[in-house]
Amino acid sequence: MTEDLSGISPQRARELFREGLVRPTAGISRGFAQANLMIVPKELAFDVLLFAQRNPKPCPILGVLDAGETSGPLLAGGDIRTDVPQYVVYENGVPVARPTDITEYWRDDLVTFIIGCSFTFENALLEADLPVAHISQGVNVPMYQTNVRCDPAGRVSGPLVVSMRPMPANQVADAVRITSRYPAVHGAPVHIGNPEELGIKDINRPDFGDAVEIPDGHLPVFWACGVTPQAAIMESKPALAIGHAPGHMLITDAKDSQYLVP
Template sequence: MSGPIDPGALSPDQARALFRTGLRVPTAGWCAGWTQANLIAVPREQAYDLLLFAQRNPKPCPVLDVTEPGAVSASLFSGDLRTDLPGYVVYERGEPVAEVTDATPWWREDLVAFLIGCSFTFEDALREAGVPVRHIEQGVNVPMYRTNLPCRRAGDFGGPLVVSMRPIRAAQVADAVRITSRYPSVHGAPVHIGDPEELGIADLGAPDFGDPVEVRIDEIPVFWACGVTPQAAVMASRPKLAIGHAPGHMAITDVRDTRYLVP
């Protein structure tokens, strides 16, 4: 591929080929129009509990696809789940033990992979409507925060709701709610608007995952449920092994965003 790369103009195959070579970069703004997804893979013995956890917490954990044990691709993702994301976190008993661009050495034949909806999917729609997306403007990862809101427990899995934040001008908040509510399979409408302390977030400048972004004087912080929630559940529940995407470094699928748009 010669010349400067426009990440938004790439196809999923082209982006995955770059990630396979070791390119590590947040994927917000990449492959415009193509759905991005969170990844979490757990051993088969924990897969039912994780599926139940997602069913009981559909706002942060909308399941788009689930693989057979040991599979390294999915019906929505024709690439290799071990190598074709830009970053992974490997957990052992809930502790992150490695952050890598190739998860192959840790992948096991009994792992079941879940692809979870991602709020990056509705960001193109926000931008097309004139609602700025600050982390894309600043070229950084979206800020994500653990909250004081517990998810509903399921078997081995429990933990806090994680949210992503985008600062929105007060006059555009209603537009942001309306637009994102039409994407219920990728988190949908915000879960909170305004004071972060009501979610137990003490400092917007210190996200638990991702990077801080500027919040201007005429803007309100708006929070969406986040697909990093299953990784927070892994950290709280401590299964023997789990592999997730590095937050903000998503699986770019072969499905168009419009599949998840409702009238």
């Protein structure tokens, strides 16, 4: 059984990842915001920033580290190269490694984008007695590449990626209401119901993460996902880029409540 790490501090979580713990981060350090990563050479950074600005739903930026910087206010005392449980290294758009430490790949021209993650609003869903299937089933959240195109920016283009959480049909409106109050971490769902309308042919075969059981009477609910920039990297094929392994997030020192709007 996976150890319950819901009550540990973000600093302790990052320390455990630095020491070699590898697992999806949903439910860890509950109450603190989690984040996606996109790390690119400085010469591509403006295009990534513009892509995020044009596609704020899947790419809400929480912070940016200057070229070569390895720490910042969202991970005080931490190291962006070691403090995520697993990364993905891309060369020419192809994933070539999934290390737990990217120090050997680090360069002084790398710029880190810290992007909002829907794990941040999951605590609010749980507090409202709404189910979060991947947490209760002990798996990674299912994520799907869709047929919806993001607005391109310079050399960066790609499809929207979504995460899915099944909700009881009579509680979908509650899920929409709760998550809409977290616009900095993807906000309200982008689609409810039929996955084929997003180009998803088999909901039991996600492109990233793990499938979850969808009980009778539940509807699949889809949120924009911060893996979207990685799908864009795979399509745009820069020489080098680094992201988090899907579901293996940076746990920040920011509280979920900081991203809650009235």
